[in-house]
Amino acid sequence: MNKKIRKEDALQYHAKGRPGKIQVVPTKEYNTQRDLSLAYSPGVAEPCLEIADNVENAYLYTAKGNLVAVISNGTAVLGLGDIGPEASKPVMEGKGLLFKIYADIDVFDIELNTKDVDEFVRTVKILEPTFGGVNLEDIKAPECFEIEERLKKELNIPVMHDDQHGTAIISAAAMLNALVIVKKNIEDIRIVVSGAGASAVSCTKLYLSLGATPGNIAMFDTKGHIHNGRTDLNAMKKQFATDVAYDSLEDAMVGADLFLGLSAANIVSKDMVRSMAKDPIVLAMANPNPEIPYPDAIEAREDVIMATGRSDYPNQVNNVLGFPYIFRGALDVRATEINEAMKLAAVHALADLASKPVPDIVNLAYGETNIVFGRNYIIPKPVDPRLLTTVAPAVAKAAIETGVARKVITDWEAYEQELSSRLGRNEQLSRVILNKAKLSPKRVVFADAENLQVLKAAQQVRDEGIATPILLGNKEMILHLIDESKLDLKDVKIIDPRAEENSEIIEAYSAKLFDKRKRKGMTPLEAKRAIYYRSYFGSMMVENGDADAFISGLTRTYPDTIRPALHVIGKQDHVNKVAGMYILLTPRGPLFFSDTTVNLDPSVNDIVEIAELTARTVERFNIQPRLALVTYSNYGSARGVDAEKMSEAAAILKKRNPDMIVEGEMQAHLAFNTELLKQHHPFSDLVDGGANTLIFPNLSASNIAYNLLKEAANLETIGPILLGLKKPVHVLQLGSSVREIVNMVAIAVVEAQLKQ
Structure with missing residues (x-):
């Protein structure tokens, strides 16, 4: 990359x-003397x-x-x-x-x-x-x-040298699918291999197992073509020697159907690609830069199918598509080895998976609407959640069929369910958000740029191509921190609202603020004073189109940041209450908590609106929201204001949104313990899958819950995400880490993309 x-x-x-x-x-209890x-x-x-x-x-x-x-x-x-x-x-x-x-x-x-x-x-x-x-x-x-x-x-x-076999397995799957697309048979194609190291040898041997013809393969090492006329070949290279001798790689490429590169960068020219046969396949996998850059190969031939080891171009040959799942399958049947049949099973499983419809979670991760099998998609993406349940069973079956398994699986459906439960349902949500943000980076204003954590986050989002940062604060102090910390941000736009050079902007922004708030009791002088504050200034930048999103709050109180955003940007149409949502990335998948930051004691109608806002936001991540309205009571088991409020809100939600999966009032543990639900409340909408979204009766309960989980369980969080504003403004919690700030910026960028 x-x-x-x-x-x-x-x-x-x-x-x-x-x-x-x-x-x-x-993995076992250890707290008591009996445990020990x-x-x-x-x-x-x-x-x-x-x-x-x-x-x-x-x-x-x-x-x-x-x-x-x-x-x-x-x-x-x-x-x-x-x-x-x-x-x-x-x-x-x-x-x-x-x-x-x-x-x-x-x-x-x-x-x-x-x-x-x-x-x-x-x-x-x-x-x-x-x-x-x-x-x-x-x-x-x-x-x-x-x-x-x-x-x-x-x-x-089982023993496997991944440097050899991992690349071989993934590239072989890519090759098989490319041959399907160009309608060629493996036994007929002529292959040129650049490289004679561990990976190149293993790839070539696997291609032979798949049906490639030995005499159709020309392998090159650092001294040239490996042929029978050479006297310097070791036993490993001799098995690939041919009677035909090519003078050069360029000579061998003429009329070739497939180029396999595991050697060095930039040794293949556009002319060499042009000289290949119709519908050439180029697997250029030198690390970190391929034998020919992807753009050059595509420019040379419109009909080329190209794969590299890079993730910033289509068809990445990535070993992570193979080794975790190959070993998973081998371990689960207690295999005595990883044999050729198991490797070939992995090849075919990967190739077949790429030809199937792609899950929405994968499309979302890459910002696509419909990734389909074709020249730009011949191998699965690493984020595809089906890899574990596709490749591991294929490997396990091959081990059983070839007699190297000491444990036999008979219930394959149960095995796939076991595999699915191993990794939960998280599906790498943060990676999906980051990848989507990178597709169309936006201008993000950072209010607290005199804070080193914020500057480090600004550096990262810039380096990663997530956003273009704009820094608010004292320019001299910010530049000193940049220099002291050896950050590469000196050419980033820095704005000090209190600097004389920005007086015209202050006048323009304060006039707009006064116009918005003049019938809310604000005077022109108060508007001008307010604009000097970064929360107002940054919000006005977004409102005025001078930036796309605003991140604030790391060193300020939450209300002081939300109030300016409400005054300047305002709530979405038909929204009465804004709310704050946290995402907790847990072993069981992402959990969405709301409202965690804004409303002290919401009414029944407020709860309904917060739940609907939250559900719509969860859906934007391509996840079906499963809501639990939590409190201390289960379906009327205890009386009280909060219990009655949540029960009434749940009833309204069900009536207004017949297709919504929502339950309440209920205790938090019951929202996840489906066995208890089946036993005591079999009518519940959450019986089949539990909840992924919790709605709380008040700010105290929600704030305590997510902070306890975050710290006690050491969970990664994204948030708080402010829901209900017309444009993206988000408020960081005091003490947010660089990673948390970066995640919030990515959320803001994705939101800005959607609003545009």
Whole structure:
């Protein structure tokens, strides 16, 4: 991706809080003495004895069945080369993070201080009792081939070198779909391969397994074409040598149907692409820049189908489409290996998935209305929630069918439901919002630009292409902070409302404010005084079209920021009450809380309006709102003002919105415990899925609830999102982190896109 990542940001990300990116978390109770006696001595003896009787019981009583070792010696790290085992650890931790977030697989990363193949193999072999699988990573060729081959033979758990097979599996799926589109058969096409390292060799071998003809493949290493006339070929390269000898890559490209690049940037020209056969397929996957830039290939040939390793162009060949789900399927049937059939099953599952209708959540993530199978979509997107339930079962079935599974799955529907429950229903909402914002960045005014957190957020949204920041505040102080913190913001627009140079703007804005508020008791002098305050000035910038959204409140009280927005911008037509909504990103998916910031003690009608505003906002994220009006009572079980208010509001909502999923009044835990609902209140609209949106009886309850959850459960939040204004103005909570500010900016940008 062509994003600017600042060194300081990358280092701070890895060092902040608990250093590194992963940790070990207990999965059983441990608070009482009995808990500890069960977890350790004397209770731990019982599972030990069971495993001693039958080692397969380790999968029943320990974490082995969901634990993968990510192992490297740091000899071929990303694009960094041989940087050593310690320096490779951040990458291995990152791999562990991807395993967890995409497939709920736990990881221990292991960095070995050896380049000796025998020592490497022996070390991994004696670790076998600990793990359910081994992911080899960033080991240089040719040693990586021997290490993987020996470990596959000597271990009784699945082993895969992702650098080899991950790219092979994903690119093979892309190739199969591209061939369908251009109506060519794999056995007939001529393939040119640039690169003879681990990935290139594995890709080519997999293409042969899929039916490619050996004599139709021309592979190039750094010394040129690999042919039978060369005397410097090792055993690995000899298997790809051909009788035909090409003088150059350019020569081989003439009339070729497919180019596979896993070598170096910019070695393929437009003319070379033009020389290829009709409907050429170009898989240019050099990292970080491909063998030919995507725009150049598209310009050279209108009929080209192009894939790269980059996410900023169509058809990204991304290993995360493969390894989490391949290991998930292998672990779930306790496979003894990852064999060729399992890899081919993953290839076909990925290829088939791309040909199916795309879920709305994926369209929303990429700002599209209808992503469809074709030249610009030949492999699934990494955010596709169906990957886990598509690829893992395909791999598991192949393991069972080829006899390498020690556990047989018979109820595949139940297995898919189990997979779905592993990752909840979050579906990476924050990523969806950020991606949508980047499609059409807007001008966002930051009221509190003398705050370092705000400046860091402004830097990030600018670097990420989310928004164009405009900074309000004392220019000298802001520039000092920028310089002191080594931020790249000196060319960003900075406005000090109190500076003499802005006197004409002050006059114009104050005149407009007076015109809006003259029949509300405001005098011209009061209007001018008010405009000097950034909350009024920033709101007027948005109202006047000088900016698209306004972010404030980090160092100010909430009412002081909302009041100017109401005075200047005003409420949407037919809206009587604005409200504040928080999004909490939880393991069970996003939860929407409202009203969390504005209305102290809303009436029944206020509750109804807040619920309807919130539901419409949830729908904008392509999520069906499932509302629970929560209080201390369940369907009349207790009397009181709040219980009666929520009960009456729920009845009105059901009458006004017959299709709305809404229940109340009810206690908060019941909104999520569907078993209790089925047992005691089977009539409830929430029986089949629980709630994702909570409406509270008053500000005290809602504010306490989201703050407790946020801190006690360490949840990421987005908000507060101000609902009901004509234009996007959002108020940050005191102490908001850079990440929270960035999320709020993305929300404001998406809202501005919709309002335009």
